[in-house]
Amino acid sequence: MNLYDLSVATYRSRLGTLAGLIAKAEQHREGDSLCGAKLADDMHPLGTQIRFVTNIPGEAIDRLGVTNFSSSDDEVTSFAQAKELIENAKDLLDTIDVESLPAPDQPMEFAIGGGAFEFAMTAEEYVRDFSLPNFYFHLSIAYAILRMSGLEIGKADFIPHMFKYLAKPPS
Numbered sequence: 019m020n021l022y023d024l025s026v027a028t029y030r031s032r033l034g035t036l037a038g039l040i041a042k043a044e045q046h047r048e049g050d051s052l053c054g055a056k057l058a059d060d061m062h063p064l065g066t067q068i069r070f071v072t073n074i075p076g077e078a079i080d081r082l083g084v085t086n087f088s089s090s091d092d093e094v095t096s097f098a099q100a101k102e103l104i105e106n107a108k109d110l111l112d113t114i115d116v117e118s119l120p121a122p123d124q125p126m127e128f129a130i131g132g133g134a135f136e137f138a139m140t141a142e143e144y145v146r147d148f149s150l151p152n153f154y155f156h157l158s159i160a161y162a163i164l165r166m167s168g169l170e171i172g173k174a175d176f177i178p179h180m181f182k183y184l185a186k187p188p189s
Contacts, residue, residue: 022116025082025145029075030111031179032157033104036071038178039164039171040100046169050096055167057159064163065094070156072103076110078149081128082141084118085110 043052053065062070069090076087087110094100120126122142129136139147161176174181 020116021082021119021122021141021145022114024142025078025119025149026075026111026114028150029078029153030108032153033072033075033107033111035176035178036068036157036160037101037104039161039169039175040068040097040104042171042175043164043169044097046164046167048167052164052167052169053095053097053100055163057163057166061159064160065100067156067160067163068094068100068103071153071160072100072107074149074153074156075107078145079110079114081126081144081149082120083126084114084120 046052048055053068054063056063069092073089077089079085080087090103092099094103120141122140124141125138126141126144127136127138128144137144137148158176161171165171
């Protein structure tokens, strides 16, 4: 698998998952107020989880040296905002091609936490061990918040991309 399929294609597909969840959430009786829902008091609300999910692909592409990206700090308070962020992230990913990404074994360094944590790894290790796990974490938390809030969603809503591989429909 190349770095493009590991990163860009995965981000794009799972942004589609988030878009599907948001489409269902728009129909929920609580509407946009769900953006403030949390799993626990010490966790970020749904709106922030959505912002993180939509920022992570751009942050990854930036750290891989492909393009400049500035993360959004705007608090997401509506599903209209969420859909716009998802589309913006997809549009950015549409500008990336296989040749623009570094070699998987290219060394890279990055810091998080205001420089408190510095990491040195390869491009592939960064995508596999840092970026994708964070992306899935925040996507999973968004799903869990929606589920906890009474949205009727299930595993099929989290992995809708799998239905293109369906060899035999359920009986």
